[in-house]
Amino acid sequence: MTTTTVLDHPTTAAAYTPTTLVAALNAPKGFGDQTLRDRRADAIELLGGIPDPSVLPAAELAESAARVLAEPGLGALQYSRTAGLPGLRAWIAEREGVPVERVLITNGGFHGLSLGVQLAVERGDLVAVDNPIFPLFLRGLELSAGRPLPVPVGAHGIDVDALAALLRSGARPSALYMVPDFHNPSQGTLPIDERRELVALAEHYGFVVLADNPYRELRFRGEPVSAEPFNASSHVLHVNTFTKTLGPGLRLGWIVAPEHLVPDLVALRSRQDSHSSTLVQAIVGDLLESRPTLFDDTLDRARALYRERSDGFSAAIEREAPGVFDITAPEGGLFLWPRIVDDGIDADRLADDASAEGVEYQRGSFFPSGPGADADRRLRFAFGDTGVERLEEAAVRLGRAVRRQV
Amino acid sequence: MTTTTVLDHPTTAAAYTPTTLVAALNAPKGFGDQTLRDRRADAIELLGGIPDPSVLPAAELAESAARVLAEPGLGALQYSRTAGLPGLRAWIAEREGVPVERVLITNGGFHGLSLGVQLAVERGDLVAVDNPIFPLFLRGLELSAGRPLPVPVGAHGIDVDALAALLRSGARPSALYMVPDFHNPSQGTLPIDERRELVALAEHYGFVVLADNPYRELRFRGEPVSAEPFNASSHVLHVNTFTKTLGPGLRLGWIVAPEHLVPDLVALRSRQDSHSSTLVQAIVGDLLESRPTLFDDTLDRARALYRERSDGFSAAIEREAPGVFDITAPEGGLFLWPRIVDDGIDADRLADDASAEGVEYQRGSFFPSGPGADADRRLRFAFGDTGVERLEEAAVRLGRAVRRQV
Numbered sequence: 001m002t003t004t005t006v007l008d009h010p011t012t013a014a015a016y017t018p019t020t021l022v023a024a025l026n027a028p029k030g031f032g033d034q035t036l037r038d039r040r041a042d043a044i045e046l047l048g049g050i051p052d053p054s055v056l057p058a059a060e061l062a063e064s065a066a067r068v069l070a071e072p073g074l075g076a077l078q079y080s081r082t083a084g085l086p087g088l089r090a091w092i093a094e095r096e097g098v099p100v101e102r103v104l105i106t107n108g109g110f111h112g113l114s115l116g117v118q119l120a121v122e123r124g125d126l127v128a129v130d131n132p133i134f135p136l137f138l139r140g141l142e143l144s145a146g147r148p149l150p151v152p153v154g155a156h157g158i159d160v161d162a163l164a165a166l167l168r169s170g171a172r173p174s175a176l177y178m179v180p181d182f183h184n185p186s187q188g189t190l191p192i193d194e195r196r197e198l199v200a201l202a203e204h205y206g207f208v209v210l211a212d213n214p215y216r217e218l219r220f221r222g223e224p225v226s227a228e229p230f231n232a233s234s235h236v237l238h239v240n241t242f243t244k245t246l247g248p249g250l251r252l253g254w255i256v257a258p259e260h261l262v263p264d265l266v267a268l269r270s271r272q273d274s275h276s277s278t279l280v281q282a283i284v285g286d287l288l289e290s291r292p293t294l295f296d297d298t299l300d301r302a303r304a305l306y307r308e309r310s311d312g313f314s315a316a317i318e319r320e321a322p323g324v325f326d327i328t329a330p331e332g333g334l335f336l337w338p339r340i341v342d343d344g345i346d347a348d349r350l351a352d353d354a355s356a357e358g359v360e361y362q363r364g365s366f367f368p369s370g371p372g373a374d375a376d377r378r379l380r381f382a383f384g385d386t387g388v389e390r391l392e393e394a395a396v397r398l399g400r401a402v403r404r405q406v
Numbered sequence: 407m408t409t410t411t412v413l414d415h416p417t418t419a420a421a422y423t424p425t426t427l428v429a430a431l432n433a434p435k436g437f438g439d440q441t442l443r444d445r446r447a448d449a450i451e452l453l454g455g456i457p458d459p460s461v462l463p464a465a466e467l468a469e470s471a472a473r474v475l476a477e478p479g480l481g482a483l484q485y486s487r488t489a490g491l492p493g494l495r496a497w498i499a500e501r502e503g504v505p506v507e508r509v510l511i512t513n514g515g516f517h518g519l520s521l522g523v524q525l526a527v528e529r530g531d532l533v534a535v536d537n538p539i540f541p542l543f544l545r546g547l548e549l550s551a552g553r554p555l556p557v558p559v560g561a562h563g564i565d566v567d568a569l570a571a572l573l574r575s576g577a578r579p580s581a582l583y584m585v586p587d588f589h590n591p592s593q594g595t596l597p598i599d600e601r602r603e604l605v606a607l608a609e610h611y612g613f614v615v616l617a618d619n620p621y622r623e624l625r626f627r628g629e630p631v632s633a634e635p636f637n638a639s640s641h642v643l644h645v646n647t648f649t650k651t652l653g654p655g656l657r658l659g660w661i662v663a664p665e666h667l668v669p670d671l672v673a674l675r676s677r678q679d680s681h682s683s684t685l686v687q688a689i690v691g692d693l694l695e696s697r698p699t700l701f702d703d704t705l706d707r708a709r710a711l712y713r714e715r716s717d718g719f720s721a722a723i724e725r726e727a728p729g730v731f732d733i734t735a736p737e738g739g740l741f742l743w744p745r746i747v748d749d750g751i752d753a754d755r756l757a758d759d760a761s762a763e764g765v766e767y768q769r770g771s772f773f774p775s776g777p778g779a780d781a782d783r784r785l786r787f788a789f790g791d792t793g794v795e796r797l798e799e800a801a802v803r804l805g806r807a808v809r810r811q812v
Contacts, residue, residue, distance in 0.1 A: 016614060016641065017580075018670050019528045019550065025673040053480040061483075065471035065689075074459035077467075077653030107513070111679035122425045140677050144425065174423075206420020235422065247483030249684030264424050267431040271546050273517035277683050278655030283471075 024142050040358040044394040047360055049184065049215075049244065049334040050385040055302040056247045057287065060294060064286040068279070076282035082270040083262075084254070085278065088285035096238075096256050098231050104265055105276050107251040109214045109241035113177070114140045115269055116237045119261065120175040120208040121146040128166070128176040130158055132367035132375040134184045134212070137177050149173055150370030155328070157183050157190035160197045167205050175208045180227065182215040182333030185367045185380040189222075189331060195229040202235040208261075209236040214244050214253075217299050219332035220307035234258045242284065244334065244384075245299060252280050306334060309383040313391040320399030324406075325379075334384035337364075340377045345405050347377055353401035359394045430548050446764040450800040453766055455590065455621075455650065455740040456791040461708040462653045463693065466700060470692040474685070482688035488676040489668075490660070491684065494691035502644070502662050504637050510671055511682050514659040515620045515647035519583070520546045521675055522643045525667065526581040526614040527552040534572070534582040536564055538773035538781040540590045540618070543583050555579055556776030561734070563589050563596035566603045573611050581614045586633065588621040588739030591773050591786045595628075595737060601635040608641035614667075615642040620650050623705050625738035626713035640664045648690065650740065650790075651705060658686050712740060718794040719787065719801065726805030730812075731785075740790035743770075746783045751811050753783055759807035765800045 039045075068076040083089065084105025093100040106112045121127055121144035129137065131150035138148060149171055152159040158178045178198075180190045190198070202209045211230045230238040241253030257265055269275075288295055313336060314327050324345065325338035340347055351363040364378030383391055445451075474482040489495065490511025499506040512518045527533055527550035535543065537556035544554060555577055558565040564584045584604075586596045596604070608615045617636045636644040647659030663671055675681075694701055719742060720733050730751065731744035746753055757769040770784030789797055 016526070016612065016667065019525065021550075022525055022670045022674055025670070025677065048485070050484065053483065056480060056483050058475045058480050058483065061685075062472045062475040065475070066468045069464045069468040069471070074462060074464050074653070075655070077459065077462050077464065077655040078456065079454070079654045107679035107683070114678050119425065119428050120422070143677050144427075204420065206422065208422060247480070247685075248485045249481070249483040249688075251679060251681065251683040251685075261422065264428045264431070268428055271431065271549050272520050272678065273513035273657060275657070277513070277657040277686050279467075279653075279657075279686060279689075280683050282655075283685075 021143070024145055025139075039355070039360065043355070043358045043360050044386065044390055044397070045360045046381045046383060046386060046394060047362055049382050051244050051247065051302065051334070052305060052385045055298060055305055057294060057298050060287055060291065061246075061283055064283045064290070067290075068282040068286050076279045078278060080275050080278040080281070082266050082275045084276065085281040085285050087289055088281050091285065091288045092254050096231055097228070098256050101262065102256055102259055104255045104257055104262065104269070105281060106241075106253045106255060106269075107273075107276050108243050108248070108253040109212060109239050110136065110140065111251075112237065112239035112241070112253055112255045113137060113210055113212060114143060115255070115265055116175065116208065116210040116239065117141055117144050117146065118268055119264055122174060125174040126171060128163060128171070128173040128207070129369050130178050130183070131369040132185055132364070132373045133177070133369040134179065135366060137212070138369065146175070148369050150368075150372070151176070152372060153183060153186050153188065155188050157188040157194070158198070160194045160201070163198070164201055167201060172205065173207050175210055176202065177210045177212065179212050180216070180230065181213055181225065182218065182330060182335075184215070184333070185335060185337050185362070185364070185375070185378070187328065187330045187333060187335060187337045189225055192225050192229070195225070199229045199233040199236060203233065207235065209233070211236055211238045213239060214241050215333040216240065217245050218303060218306060218334065220303040220310070221329070222331040231256050234260065237261070245295070245302065246284065250280050250284065252276060252284055303332070306332075306384065309386070309388055309391060310336065312388040313381065313383050313395065316392040316395030317398060320395040321402045324402050334382055336381040336383065338379050338381070339374065340379070342406065345402065349405060350401055351379070353404045354398055357397040357401045359397040359401070427549070430551055431545075445761070445766065449761070449764045449766050450792065450796055450803065451766045452787045452789060452792060452800060453768055455788050457650050457653065457708065457740070458711060458791045461704060461711055463700060463704050466693055466697065467652075467689055470689045470696070473696075474688040474692050482685045484684060486681050486684040486687070488672050488681045490682065491687040491691050493695055494687050497691065497694045498660050502637055503634070504662050507668065508662055508665055510661045510663055510668065510675070511687060512647075512659045512661060512675075513657040513679075513682050514649050514654070515618060515645055516542065516546065517657075518643065518645035518647070518659055518661045519543060519616055519618060520549060521661070521671055522581065522614065522616045522645065523547055523550050523552065524674055525670055528580060531580040532577060534569060534577070534579040534613070535775045536584050536589070537775040538591055538770070538779045539583070539775040540585065541772055543618070544775065552581070554775050556774075556778070557582070558778060559589060559592050559594065561594050563594040563600070564604070566600045566607070569604070570607055573607060578611065579613050581616055582608065583616045583618065585618045586622070586636065587619055587631065588624065588736060590621070590739070591741060591743050591768070591770070591781070591784070593734065593736045593739060593741060593743050595631055598631050598635070601631070605635045605639040605642060609639065613641065615639070617642055617644045619645060620647050621739040622646065623651050624709060624712060624740065626709040626716070627735070628737040637662050640666065643667070651701070651708065652690065656686050656690065658682060658690055709738070712738070712790065715789040715792070715794055715797060716742065719789050719797040722798040722801030723804060726801040727808045730808050740788055742787040742789065744785050744787070745780065746785070748812065751808065753785075755811060756807055757785075759810045760804055763803040763807045765803040765807070
């Protein structure tokens with residue numbers, strides 16, 4: 001080979017230009033930035049929906065790992081199909097009450113949302129979203145340059161009447177993002193009639209519902225509301241995950257998809273990373289298949305723990321700052337969402353003072369997707385991975401922060 | 407909440423319309439379809455670059471799994487940073503000779519390529535690619551609707567002179583895809599001078615090189631060629647993976663990225679699935695950190711095994727079909743790429759006859775990215791997960807298939 005002459009005339013290196021897609025991925029702001037604040041060394045962090053290690057089946061996962069790594073042929077270390085391992089898919093399909101062909105394994109719930117966005121949202125499309133919202137969804141939406149259309153969320157989840165009014169007045173979203181059970185951050189659960197109505201709207205107007213349901217199994221009070229309207233619809237991606245039940249670090253979730261969307265989802269996902277870790281799928285599949293009561297037993301322990309923490313923390317806040325907050329006792333999940341009822345309290349100053357006193361939470365102003373939400377007067381406390389004694393200390397510190405203003 | 411009137415006027419459900427992105431993901435063709443053929447029950451499959459289970463450290467991985475799942479706080483089951491676990495990144499960074507900040511953990515090599523495509527390729531951009539090529543890359547390229555610009559690949563990898571000529575004549579790709587070591591399918595390794603020249607061209611013309619290097623550690627003969635030109639460049643994503651060394655099922659790989667591209671890559675990847683499985687990263691990190699010689703010992707065993715298979719299979723083919731093929735003994739990797747030198751042999755008929763005789767391989771015609779490659783007269787045999795005795799039987803069957811034509 002002869003050398004070319006290009007190098008004989010060196011110029012300044014040509015600059016790299018990021019794609020439109022990447023250029024649009026804004027720098028973090030609001031949600032997440034709070035974690036950059038200086039903290040007290042003994043700060044109690046109530047920031048993220050993190051499950052408690054004590055209710056994750058670590059020893060059983062290790063046993064399953066040993067088992068699948070001793071199998072002849074070592075299938076757990078080899079390539080597998082994009083849709084997921086058959087046994088794991090079958091277990092999920094039975095629990096969801098759908099045919100196995102409709103279950104696609106993902107790297108966790110957020111991955112399911114991101115696939116849904118890339119599937120259904122054309123660049124610049126309108127996307128109806130919860131208001132207030134789990135704000136990381138708005139970052140995922142940047143993958144398709146979707147434009148958020150805020151829909152109010154009330155005490156029982158997304159306001160389907162308000163959505164219907166938006167649609168009647170001409171709004172044409174290509175997708176809708178919502179959380180059916182224990183809404184994040186506002187904790188409501190969408191009633192069955194509204195689920196049916198929402199799905200009917202999606203089918204009528206032709207948008208895809210991204211139903212994000214990571215907390216569904218963590219109900220510790222009240223009656224569950226059926227997911228059947230979602231799982232029966234041609235227009236819903238019902239997105240779920242083992243994140244809150246078996247551990248976020250697995251990065252293992254699933255989508256229940258209508259049959260006609262499965263090939264497109266598989267085609268899209270196969271071009272990202274081929275398939276989810278066979279090893280993780282094999283371990284979790286072995287865990288669930290070889291121990292038929294393990295998952296529900298784990299959930300029972302988790303629910304009892306989270307109910308105790310939710311109730312204990314609520315009572316402590318009421319005790320330490322009586323009359324300052326209105327707290328609706330959640331029926332499940334990992335969050336409290338108190339509203340500041342004392343008009344004399346400035347919410348931002350309270351968050352700063354609480355940080356100075358040594359308790360960190362997400363301020364409600366991080367969560368609106370548009371105007372009109374009362375989130376600015378709210379606090380989101382995550383109690384999943386903090387014991388009652390620490391939560392009571394957090395309430396004491398919160399009380400001290402409150403008293404700096406009143 | 408009052409019910410809306412939408413349901414009082416049911417219409418036909420509005421159809422779902424896939425996004426431009428998803429609509430462009432063509433149905434599989436060529437590569438991959440062969441796997442749909444009817445096979446003989448005793449078929450010997452030499453189709454994919456699959457490592458042999460006997461040289462994957464399964465027992466040691468199980469021990470690491472047990473260890474990380476017994477750690478207080480269970481970090482292995484919790485959320486972690488998008489860039490990857492610090493210990494694992496540090497191990498890789500030391501091996502690559504780069505600062506740890508430049509190492510990003512991925513879900514395997516293909517994931518690294520897909521991130522690179524989304525980072526660097528605007529919709530409709532020209533992307534220079536190997537010809538012949540690892541054809542799945544062309545599917546990944548559909549994520550950005552990139553237009554392939556074939557660049558000839560010779561006995562020593564991509565033809566950098568030909569690339570330079572294309573650039574001088576005005577071609578302006580935004581990225582280039584190539585395989586530096588043991589090119590797939592054609593097995594050449596790019597010499598050091600050409601590596602430097604390629605990188606200089608990228609820096610001069612401002613395109614990003616996606617250097618896909620999954621076979622790099624599997625050299626079983628000859629001298630390694632340094633990857634330093636790639637790791638030292640501002641314009642290269644050096645993409646690697648544990649797929650061929652510790653197991654594809656882990657779905658664990660990495661990118662060595664220039665510092666200025668790291669924030670964009672992290673922003674993009676965090677919007678997909680947050681981060682790679684913490685559990686898999688923790689297991690592999692523990693394996694590598696706690697057993698300093700394990701990785702190289704594993705590679706030594708693998709190299710000896712693959713050399714034995716490569717040489718044994720080559721000799722058997724020469725014995726069973728003397729003078730029919732020209733086989734260049736590979737210096738590493740998992741493939742043979744024989745050329746049919748007997749002009750009387752029809753390559754497609756040979757593949758069909760071989761299948762009927764019970765040996766499956768990828769026909770060379772699956773691999774061109776454009777005209778001019780001699781791939782149509784080639785066969786790609788993957789020998790990684792097949793023992794010498796079976797490979798010798800495969801050669802016998804291939805010989806029978808040849809004799810159907812001569």
